[in-house]
Amino acid sequence: xxxxxxxxxxxxxxxxxxxxxxxxxxxxxxxxxxxxxxxxxxxxxxxxxxxxxxxxxxxxxxxxxxxxxxxxxxxxxxxxxxxxxxxxxxxxxxxxxxxxxxxxxxxxxxxxxxxxxxxxxxxxxxxxxxxxxxxxxxxxxxxxxxxxxxxxxxxxxxxxxxxxxxxxxxxxxxxxxxxxxxxxxxxxxxxxxxxxxxx
Numbered sequence: 001x002x003x004x005x006x007x008x009x010x011x012x013x014x015x016x017x018x019x020x021x022x023x024x025x026x027x028x029x030x031x032x033x034x035x036x037x038x039x040x041x042x043x044x045x046x047x048x049x050x051x052x053x054x055x056x057x058x059x060x061x062x063x064x065x066x067x068x069x070x071x072x073x074x075x076x077x078x079x080x081x082x083x084x085x086x087x088x089x090x091x092x093x094x095x096x097x098x099x100x101x102x103x104x105x106x107x108x109x110x111x112x113x114x115x116x117x118x119x120x121x122x123x124x125x126x127x128x129x130x131x132x133x134x135x136x137x138x139x140x141x142x143x144x145x146x147x148x149x150x151x152x153x154x155x156x157x158x159x160x161x162x163x164x165x166x167x168x169x170x171x172x173x174x175x176x177x178x179x180x181x182x183x184x185x186x187x188x189x190x191x192x193x194x195x196x197x198x199x
């Protein structure tokens with residue numbers, strides 16, 4: 001009897017996602033206090049665009065924010081929540097805060113590209129939960145974003161748990177449709193292979 005553990009199946013499917021990521025996948029989020037859990041009363045708003053490149057293994061993070069009620073401290077991507085678009089979870093990337101993220105301001109912009117092959121960008125907990133490798137952490141982060149279980153959070157002095165946040169959603173561009181369809185075909189092929197060897 002050849003039983004394949006669920007973790008192995010998920011790892012294979014995540015690997016399939018990475019292999020199919022020949023084009024960039026763009027995710028966006030609107031950031032506000034109402035999206036915090038629990039909601040935060042703030043005039044602050046913002047937006048985030050996160051671009052995943054499966055060939056270069058990079059993640060470009062662009063954030064703009066304004067009118068926060070308190071100066072910024074840190075910002076991260078948190079993942080994965082138990083449910084899509086809801087709940088809270090620990091930080092996935094970046095340890096401390098995004099490199100060069102503007103601190104001590106109530107309005108600003110940020111644009112930085114992360115190297116997903118660098119294990120130092122992941123928190124220890126997220127890294128270990130995804131197999132203890134940068135490749136596993138990258139796959140886990142991509143899966144969380146595709147499932148709507150990753151959010152961008154901007155923390156401030158008055159709101160250390162986060163003042164504005166938003167869940168990342170895949171931008172439905174024509175190229176993205178083709179990319180996701182490719183992932184589906186790859187996933188189906190893996191599913192058939194796993195079924196063939198499982199009891």
